Amino acid sequence: MKKRGFEIVTRYQNANLNLPKRQTKNAAGYDFEAAEDFVLPTIWQFDFIKIFKALRKGEPLTAEALDGAQKVLKPFLVPTGIKAYMQPDEVLILANRSSSPLKRRLILPNGIGVIDADYYNNTANEGEIFVQLLNYGVRPVTIKKGERLGQGIFVPYLKADGDQNDGEERNGGFGSSGF
Numbered sequence: 373m374k375k376r377g378f379e380i381v382t383r384y385q386n387a388n389l390n391l392p393k394r395q396t397k398n399a400a401g402y403d404f405e406a407a408e409d410f411v412l413p414t415i416w417q418f419d420f421i422k423i424f425k426a427l428r429k430g431e432p433l434t435a436e437a438l439d440g441a442q443k444v445l446k447p448f449l450v451p452t453g454i455k456a457y458m459q460p461d462e463v464l465i466l467a468n469r470s471s472s473p474l475k476r477r478l479i480l481p482n483g484i485g486v487i488d489a490d491y492y493n494n495t496a497n498e499g500e501i502f503v504q505l506l507n508y509g510v511r512p513v514t515i516k517k518g519e520r521l522g523q524g525i526f527v528p529y530l531k532a533d534g535d536q537n538d539g540e541e542r543n544g545g546f547g548s549s550g551f
């Protein structure tokens with residue numbers, strides 16, 4: 373019987389992707405690879421620097437400048453091409469690799485990613501897992517297909533007393549349930 377594991381989503385079926393893998397005997401995390409080449413621009417771009425300069429000079433900040441800075445501070449969603457199935461009382465925790473900030477100045481701005489069991493095969497995006505990344509270093513970071521960007525750990529979770537919510541179907545991620 374299938375208990376928990378990984379599959380390649382339809383759109384990457386012929387892309388020759390590897391399923392997430394643990395690297396050592398007792399490693400908890402299944403390492404996820406980037407499904408494509410990717411360049412993560414640094415957050416230190418013109419719009420952002422402009423905000424700092426204006427603040428230093430005490431100049432008023434225009435809505436345009438603020439919008440520009442907000443845009444460059446937006447994290448990137450790096451596709452993995454992978455979906456994960458698991459038991460209904462399990463969750464996959466997606467964590468950064470400890471080497472990513474040290475070597476490449478990459479962080480997960482969401483701290484950890486919570487990959488819900490009901491995300492798998494959802495009608496909006498088939499349950500494809502994305503790694504949210506922010507490059508806080510000063511240089512753009514080039515990521516090649518196959519580079520390991522994060523690790524997924526399967527964990528059982530508990531429900532609170534009186535929890536009656538067996539209702540809503542999941543239909544997507546990243547705010548699909550509203551604000």
Ligand SMILES: O=c1ccn([C@H]2C[C@H](O)[C@@H](COP(=O)(O)OP(=O)(O)OP(=O)(O)O)O2)c(=O)[nH]1
Pocket residue numbers: 466482484485486487488489490491500501502503504544545546547548549550
């Ligand atoms: O780093 C992440 C975090 C989440 N997800 C997917 C799987 C997860 O099941 C879904 C929803 O995540 P979460 O509940 O953390 O985000 P939300 O902002 O509450 O979105 P939603 O309203 O869709 O639940 O998005 C990822 O692919 N990568």
Ligand SMILES: [Mg+2]
Pocket residue numbers: 549
């Ligand atoms: Mg949610």
